[in-house]
Amino acid sequence: MTEGKDAQLKEYTSAEVSKHTLEEDCWMIIGNESNGGSKVYDVSKYLDDHPGGAEVMLDVSGQNADEFFEDIGHSGDARKELKKYLIGTYKLSEEEIEKLKIEAEKRAQQGGGSPMIIIILVALIAIIYAYTQGYF
Numbered sequence: 672m673t674e675g676k677d678a679q680l681k682e683y684t685s686a687e688v689s690k691h692t693l694e695e696d697c698w699m700i701i702g703n704e705s706n707g708g709s710k711v712y713d714v715s716k717y718l719d720d721h722p723g724g725a726e727v728m729l730d731v732s733g734q735n736a737d738e739f740f741e742d743i744g745h746s747g748d749a750r751k752e753l754k755k756y757l758i759g760t761y762k763l764s765e766e767e768i769e770k771l772k773i774e775a776e777k778r779a780q781q782g783g784g785s786p787m788i789i790i791i792l793v794a795l796i797a798i799i800y801a802y803t804q805g806y807f
């Protein structure tokens with residue numbers, strides 16, 4: 672039962688994950704909504720075995736590496752291997768949640784404004800067209 676297993680996993684914030692950036696102590700965040708959420712992995716023991724090399728892994732150590740991991744198009748075998756290094760789930764801090772909320776609100780406000788501008792522009796063009804065609 673994955674639910675039970677996840678419930679026992681420790682939760683880490685990005686502040687904690689970012690402390691582990693060494694060859695002998697290398698953590699990263701991988702995962703997203705489509706595959707069960709962001710998880711934390713201690714990949715220190717895998718660096719030398721990684722077919723893509725240790726360097727690329729170290730470059731993203733202590734960070735969220737999900738985009739990089741997905742961009743490569745890692746195989747099912749790679750995903751199976753990944754599971755061996757799972758140490759916890761990733762938890763957004765209060766500040767990060769607040770920041771995301773503010774960004775989402777900003778986007779919503781901007782999104783609400785732009786269609787109005789388009790409507791005004793279309794109306795203006797229609798009036799000018801009507802005028803040049805002698806409707807007024």
Ligand code: HEM
Pocket residue numbers: 712714717721722723724727728731736739740743744745746747748749750752753756
């Ligand atoms: C624990 C995490 C990871 C595991 C278990 C893993 C595993 C693998 C495996 C098994 C391959 C061989 C190809 C395949 O089967 O897909 C591979 C290739 C590769 N991986 Fe990873 N990988 C991990 C993380 C990463 C990250 C975070 C990056 C980039 C920042 C990365 C970059 C690459 C690259 C560039 C290749 C070489 C692709 C090629 O030459 O065709 N990997 N990885």
